[in-house]
Amino acid sequence: MSVTQIQVSVLLFARAAEIAGARQLSITIQDGSTIAQVADKLVNLHPSLDSLVGVSRWALKNATKKNEFVDAQHPITDADEIAMIPPVSGG
Amino acid sequence: MIELTHSPIDTNRLLQAVSDPECGGQVLFLGTTRQFTQHPDRDQPVETDHLHYEAYEEMAIEQLTALELQAMKQWPVKKVAIVHRLGRVDPSESSVGVAVSSPHRSEAFFAAKWLIDTLKHEVPIWKQEHYVQDGAEWIHPTSGSCHCDDAGKKQPVENSAIENDPNLSNAGQAGSKSHLISDAKLEAVDSSDPHCDPQA
Numbered sequence: 173m174s175v176t177q178i179q180v181s182v183l184l185f186a187r188a189a190e191i192a193g194a195r196q197l198s199i200t201i202q203d204g205s206t207i208a209q210v211a212d213k214l215v216n217l218h219p220s221l222d223s224l225v226g227v228s229r230w231a232l233k234n235a236t237k238k239n240e241f242v243d244a245q246h247p248i249t250d251a252d253e254i255a256m257i258p259p260v261s262g263g
Numbered sequence: 264m265i266e267l268t269h270s271p272i273d274t275n276r277l278l279q280a281v282s283d284p285e286c287g288g289q290v291l292f293l294g295t296t297r298q299f300t301q302h303p304d305r306d307q308p309v310e311t312d313h314l315h316y317e318a319y320e321e322m323a324i325e326q327l328t329a330l331e332l333q334a335m336k337q338w339p340v341k342k343v344a345i346v347h348r349l350g351r352v353d354p355s356e357s358s359v360g361v362a363v364s365s366p367h368r369s370e371a372f373f374a375a376k377w378l379i380d381t382l383k384h385e386v387p388i389w390k391q392e393h394y395v396q397d398g399a400e401w402i403h404p405t406s407g408s409c410h411c412d413d414a415g416k417k418q419p420v421e422n423s424a425i426e427n428d429p430n431l432s433n434a435g436q437a438g439s440k441s442h443l444i445s446d447a448k449l450e451a452v453d454s455s456d457p458h459c460d461p462q463a
Contacts, residue, residue, distance in 0.1 A: 185319055186389035187401035224403065231322055231387070239322040255319055255387070261402035262316065262323075262347060262388025263294045263359050263379060 176203040178250035180210060188228070188258050191220045201248075207232070208244040210254060224258050231255040264344040265327045267320055272346050272357045280344035281364040288368030290375040294359040296352050300392070303408075310395040314352045319387035323347070326386045334363070334378055338370040345378065347388055358390070380411040 182197045189195045192214075199213050207230045215222050232246065233239045233253045241257070248254065264280040274291060281289055299308040331343040344362040352358045361378050365371040382388075393399040 183319065185317060185387065186391070187403055190401065227403070227405070231319070233322075239319075239325055255322065257319070257387050258389070258401075259403040259405070260383070260385065260387055261390045261404055262318070262386050263383035 178203045180248055180252045180254055183255040186258055188221060188224050188256050192218045205248055207242060207246050207248060210248060227259055229257040231257055265324060265331060266346045267318055267323060267349050268346060269350045272360045274360060277344045277346060277360045277362040281342040281362045283341040283364050285366055286341050286364035287366055288371045289362060289364045290371040292361040292375050292379050293357040295357050296354045298354040311354060312393045312395045314358060315391040315393060316349045316352060316358060317389055318349055323386050323388055330378055330381055334374045338374045340365040340370055340374045
């Protein structure tokens, strides 16, 4: 049985964008994966993101859903846009 | 009114945005850039040259709009205006402005405090501190490091000064003590906000 691959986009901000040297990464991952598995992929690509990934929240947006925070076990689907939200410091 | 802007915050515009003939009170909070700030890894306060803000803009706008609606549901406030700066902000300039109007002042104070506290914990905006001495650093606060309840933790020691000051204690009359008690109760309710660690 073949495994379907999907592609999601991950938005990075602040220190995370600085570490990765990019504001957006495209990640190919197995269909049925969760946010946590996307996070693992991010750390594989950029090991220095590890500690920040551990304290970040995740927001998800797609054709049917506005940006909202989701937990790490949330399943992702093709063309989802995921934002890694490290601890915020506005104000 | 909800805005992210690269321009200096126009406080008159903020106050105009919440102006309402039914309101007897307007509260305006401005968050400003401190010149010296305590750094967790250094003994001495560090001097900030300037701050640089960035946001996940579309989500920040959505969330600020949601906070505005939530505040209007939670308290009888009539209007809310929030503006947050992006890009460079120099010391003593404002990075954020929150204005609230309500028929009576108490609700406006509480709503404004809740709005700025919740903004600081929830809305995807980040600051990078640029130091006078060396380098720059993105700020990603660890949990429990917030200052939301700093004032609530302190006993109002100034009261004795007020009571001993004939001008002030006369103005306060007998009612002053009961006001303090009810304020403390309200503060306790407020500090139960799940975003804030009251022990922090």
